[in-house]
Amino acid sequence: MPLTREQARNHHKAMDLVAADRDLTRKEKEFVLDHYQPSASTTQALDGAFFTPREMARELATYDIGGDRPGERIIDLGAGIGRLAFEAVHADWRDREDLPLGEMVCVEKNPEYVRVGRRVLPEATWLCHDLLDAADMDLGLFDCAISNPPFGAISRSRDSAAYRPRQFEYHAIATAARVARRGIFIVPRTSVHEEHPSQRTTSCLRFTRETGIELKTTWMDADAWRDQWGGPTPRVTVVSADFHHPGLRTPNAA
Template sequence: MPLTREQTRRHLTAMDLVDADRPLTRTEREFVLDHYQPSASTSQALDGAYFTPRSLAHQLAMHDIGCDRPGERIIDLAAGIGRLAYETLIDPDRELKSMPLGELVCVEKNPEYVRVGKRVLPEATWICDDVLAVPDLNLGGPFDVAISNPPFGAIARSRDALSYRARQFEYHVIATAARLARRGVFIVPRRSVHEENPAERTADCVRFTRETGIELERWWGDADDWRDQWGPVTPRVTVTAADFRHVRRAAVPA
């Protein structure tokens, strides 16, 4: 869907801020996060990237990603330009509870997104690479939390993340996270977790758990309140979490 004239104007303003030769204020960072349009160039449009809605990212940062202890290490896989990581960093509970992050790592393979991300979230360590290759990068001991709004569905990938060769890319990201972190929080298509009845897991989800040992927990509700905030698409998504402390070996590729 073509950008409106107003969307184009705001995107160009956002890019002027990205290119500015000075640090950005918090207001300016949030303007870039709110108005950068991945579909503004052909290459980004082909990626099919849809960034996490601001209010959904804020909700997850406050209630699901959490802050259990000071100095936590968090990694964002397929970080885009950093919306989910940004909301995690500025979560007011961290300051209130005196639990600042110890490290925030953002992994994104699109170099343009990384360039923008470094401007809006310079506090993070940005890695321009394939998320499925991250376990080979020797990033230190386990992260406390892996977070991701990964690409969805049967898209091309560089490798399998586990011996179960799932078609859905989101499963490969979750399995990769299991090798990196103690727990994970992910935005995924609802069909990757449960049927219309939330108590019924889909066949793909059942198979994923059986083959990997990774149990995908159901969120407290589907994310339908945010369906109209994804830009040109209205995906049916949910949030799933997983405790990896007892299943990490199951996700190691054969």
């Protein structure tokens, strides 16, 4: 979808800020996050990437991602330019309740997204890698994995653990299970459940059967933010999972 004149103007302004030879203010960082347009210079459609809307990210950071102790480590798998990670790091309640993060690690394979992300969230550790490689990067165990991963049956560099679904989002969740104690994920609603969350899809049931990972539906859907995705308007839901360690079990394991 072509950018409007205003979108193009704000995108160029955002890129000027990214290129500025100085630290950015909080307001400038939020401007970049709000107005950077991935479709202006990247293969967004091929990547299957959709950037998390600001208000949705803030809602997740406030009610779902929050840790219950200071010093937690969080990894964002497929971080994009860092909107979800930014809101998790800068959630107002962290200062209010004295629960600062110990570490935020952002894994993103698109080098342009990483370049922008390092400017808006310099306090995070940015790794320019495929998120599917995270389990083999010796990063240690995280308290929480967060992800708004690429959606659907897109090409991938490898399979995750013992499961080989077509949907990329399941590979992201299976990877998270190998590096974190729990996870919060934005995924297409139709890949997890039918009209009601209790009606699991065939792919979701198979994922649980093959991996032992139970996905809990946190939200039925996120239609309140459908007009804020900046292009296509995917219908998504939010799921969470508690992971057992070490690693995933193999298929058909007892």
